[in-house]
Amino acid sequence: MFHVSITIIPLGVGTSISHYVAKAVEIIEEAGYKPVIGPAETSFEIPSLEELGRILRKIHDTLHAMGVQRIVTTVMIDDRRDKYQPLKAKVEKVRFLKETIPKQPVGVI
Amino acid sequence: MFHVSITIIPLGVGTSISHYVAKAVEIIEEAGYKPVIGPAETSFEIPSLEELGRILRKIHDTLHAMGVQRIVTTVMIDDRRDKYQPLKAKVEKVRFLKETIPKQPVGVI
Amino acid sequence: MFHVSITIIPLGVGTSISHYVAKAVEIIEEAGYKPVIGPAETSFEIPSLEELGRILRKIHDTLHAMGVQRIVTTVMIDDRRDKYQPLKAKVEKVRFLKETIPKQPVGVI
Amino acid sequence: MFHVSITIIPLGVGTSISHYVAKAVEIIEEAGYKPVIGPAETSFEIPSLEELGRILRKIHDTLHAMGVQRIVTTVMIDDRRDKYQPLKAKVEKVRFLKETIPKQPVGVI
Numbered sequence: 001m002f003h004v005s006i007t008i009i010p011l012g013v014g015t016s017i018s019h020y021v022a023k024a025v026e027i028i029e030e031a032g033y034k035p036v037i038g039p040a041e042t043s044f045e046i047p048s049l050e051e052l053g054r055i056l057r058k059i060h061d062t063l064h065a066m067g068v069q070r071i072v073t074t075v076m077i078d079d080r081r082d083k084y085q086p087l088k089a090k091v092e093k094v095r096f097l098k099e100t101i102p103k104q105p106v107g108v109i
Numbered sequence: 110m111f112h113v114s115i116t117i118i119p120l121g122v123g124t125s126i127s128h129y130v131a132k133a134v135e136i137i138e139e140a141g142y143k144p145v146i147g148p149a150e151t152s153f154e155i156p157s158l159e160e161l162g163r164i165l166r167k168i169h170d171t172l173h174a175m176g177v178q179r180i181v182t183t184v185m186i187d188d189r190r191d192k193y194q195p196l197k198a199k200v201e202k203v204r205f206l207k208e209t210i211p212k213q214p215v216g217v218i
Numbered sequence: 219m220f221h222v223s224i225t226i227i228p229l230g231v232g233t234s235i236s237h238y239v240a241k242a243v244e245i246i247e248e249a250g251y252k253p254v255i256g257p258a259e260t261s262f263e264i265p266s267l268e269e270l271g272r273i274l275r276k277i278h279d280t281l282h283a284m285g286v287q288r289i290v291t292t293v294m295i296d297d298r299r300d301k302y303q304p305l306k307a308k309v310e311k312v313r314f315l316k317e318t319i320p321k322q323p324v325g326v327i
Numbered sequence: 328m329f330h331v332s333i334t335i336i337p338l339g340v341g342t343s344i345s346h347y348v349a350k351a352v353e354i355i356e357e358a359g360y361k362p363v364i365g366p367a368e369t370s371f372e373i374p375s376l377e378e379l380g381r382i383l384r385k386i387h388d389t390l391h392a393m394g395v396q397r398i399v400t401t402v403m404i405d406d407r408r409d410k411y412q413p414l415k416a417k418v419e420k421v422r423f424l425k426e427t428i429p430k431q432p433v434g435v436i
Contacts, residue, residue, distance in 0.1 A: 005149030007185065012300075012342035015191050015397040018199065022206035029207075038147040039199045040114030040185050049278060053271020060267060060297050069300040070342040074401065075293040076116065076149050076183075079278050082124050082230075082287040090127065090148045097131035121233040121409075124288040158387060162380020169376060169406050178409040179233040183292065184402045188387050191339075191396040223367030225403065233409055236417065240424035256365040257417045258332030258403050292403075294334065294367050300342055308345065308366045315349035316356075 003078040003087055004052055007041040010063055011070040020068065024059045031055055036087060041076075045087050049077070112187040112196055113161055114152040119172055120179040129177065133168045140164055145196060150185075154196050158186070221296040221305055222270055223261040228281055229288040238286065242277045249273055254305060259294075263305050267295070330405040330414055331379055334368040337390055338397040347395065351386045358382055363414060368403075372414050376404070 006028075010020045025042055028035045033044040033055075046052050052075070060071055115137075119129045134151055137144045142153040142164075155161050161184070169180055224246075228238045243260055246253045251262040251273075264270050270293070278289055333355075337347045352369055355362045360371040360382075373379050379402070387398055 003148060005147075009336055009338070009399055011336070011338065011344070015189065015339040017338065018202045019206055019210070022203045022210055025203060025207050026210065036148060037200050037203050038114075038150070039112060039145060039152040039196045040150060040187065041147070043148040048271075049275035050268070050271040052274070053266075053268040056270070056295070057267035060295075064297075064299055070296070070298040072336055073295040073297070074185075075295070077274070077278075077291040077293070078149065078288075079282075079291070080124060080288040081282055087148045091146050093127045094131045094134060094146050097128055098134050101128070101131055101135065118227055118229070118290055120227070120229065120235070124230040126229070157380075158384035159377070159380040161383070162375075162377040165379070165404070166376040169404075173406075173408055179405070179407040181227055182404040182406070184404070186383070186387075186400040186402070187397070188391075188400070189397040190391055221366060223365075233407065236420045237424055237428070240421045240428055243421060243425050244428065254366060255418050255421050256332075256368070257330060257363060257370040257414045258405065259365070259367060261366040294401075296367065298342065305366045309364050311345045312349045312352060312364050315346055316352050319346070319349055319353065 001045045001047060001084065002049060002052065003043065003080075003090075004046055005038075005041045005043040005076040005078075006056075006059075007074040008059065008063070009072045009074075010068040011072065013068055020063055020066065023062060023066065027059050027062060028055060031058070041074075043087060052077070110154045110156060110193065111158060111161065112152065112189075112199075113155055114150045114185040114187075115165075115168075116150045116183040117168065117172070118181045118183075119177040120181065122177055129172055129175065132171060132175065136168050136171060137164060140167070150183075152196060161186070219263045219265060219302065220267060220270065221261065221298075221308075222264055223256075223259045223294040223296075224274075224277075225259045225292040226277065226281070227290045227292075228286040229290065231286055238281055238284065241280060241284065245277050245280060246273060249276070259292075261305060270295070328372045328374060328411065329376065329379065330370065330407075330417075331373055332368045332370040332403040332405075333383075333386075334401040335386065335390070336399045336401075337395040338399065340395055347390050347393065350389060350393065354386050354389060355382060358385070368401075370414060379404070
């Protein structure tokens with residue numbers, strides 16, 4: 001499984017873009033994935049990069065059909081093959097480590 | 110207020126990096142901000158871009174003191190001045206819009 | 219045509235990664251595209267997002283075969299449909315505009 | 328020295344944004360840096376992350392003074408402390424390695 005994180009920026013449709021982001025999230029859900037919506041991006045797990053290409057195409061085509069003439073999309077792919085880690089586990093692990101790391105700073109300003 | 114979203118990738122320290130991400134999140138909290146931890150990035154609001162520079166410096170210096178020789182950090186800044194929107198409101202708005210958008214697809218393949 | 223810009227970060231293979239970046243660039247070229255190598259990313263034009271998915275898969279699979287256990291790849295897609303602009307034209311246009319914009323600052327600190 | 332790579336996306340000003348990108352590049356140059364303009368981003372070397380914060384602030388304030396109400400800026404920072412590598416050397420090294428890597432594929436589909 002690949003962890004992917006997507007940020008979609010439609011240009012030329014004003015400063016409010018959440019309507020388009022909501023449509024993209026809907027497309028991801030309808031394809032059977034479980035998007036985690038964040039303030040700057042939407043994350044989900046996907047079985048292949050070809051499938052990622054198809055999802056991206058569907059999102060772009062749909063937004064263009066909604067009237068968007070230019071879209072800048074940023075995708076971050078995390079492809080880890082030494083062990084499987086569910087998407088949710090990452091956040092939980094960071095939270096856990098944050099609680100348990102020594103309170104002493106590492107000698108930095 | 111600026112919405113920022115940070116992804117930190119330490120190189121040369123193996124494939125597990127959450128220990129370093131946890132330290133970065135701790136630094137953000139200790140500086141008085143409220144990080145929202147996501148699977149691919151950590152988001153927070155910050156009053157100025159100079160202050161962002163200082164936080165980034167503190168994170169990089171601390172990770173280097175922990176032994177990291179190379180760090181690639183990606184930062185996304187969302188600077189909106191036509192209206193103030195809290196960080197959390199963005200996620201809520203996307204969720205709300207997703208529920209209310211017409212179920213009919215927009216005529217796309 | 220889609221403009222894409224790719225940054226590949228292999229984890230767990232030390233701090234020098236250009237060997238892997240070179241392999242990725244070679245894969246892009248062998249697929250028939252014309253990569254423009256920059257200090258932080260490699261850009262090229264591609265006819266479809268499905269094809270982008272295939273290229274990304276080939277790059278990731280090749281790097282894994284070279285021994286990389288974790289790869290973080292960032293992709294920026296610029297999909298403009300109101301007019302066709304060659305990849306090179308973007309850089310030329312910015313350079314041209316920079317020479318012709320009025321030397322007076324816009325009243326900012 | 329830090330290698331930074333910046334992509335600036337002004338929202339609500341139409342689909343053509345190179346005018347704003349040109350202004351940002353001009354600001355980077357006037358601050359004494361040597362930007363390398365690419366199709367998707369502009370790269371340069373900078374001595375500190377605080378200084379990066381100041382440059383980003385100047386760019387955002389200037390674009391707002393030009394009428395932009397929302398700006399999404401992506402910054403990638405490459406902070407390597409085990410050796411100094413000039414920005415240009417990275418591209419040259421990738422090109423060199425690409426020519427010298429064995430022509431045999433690494434056994435991948």
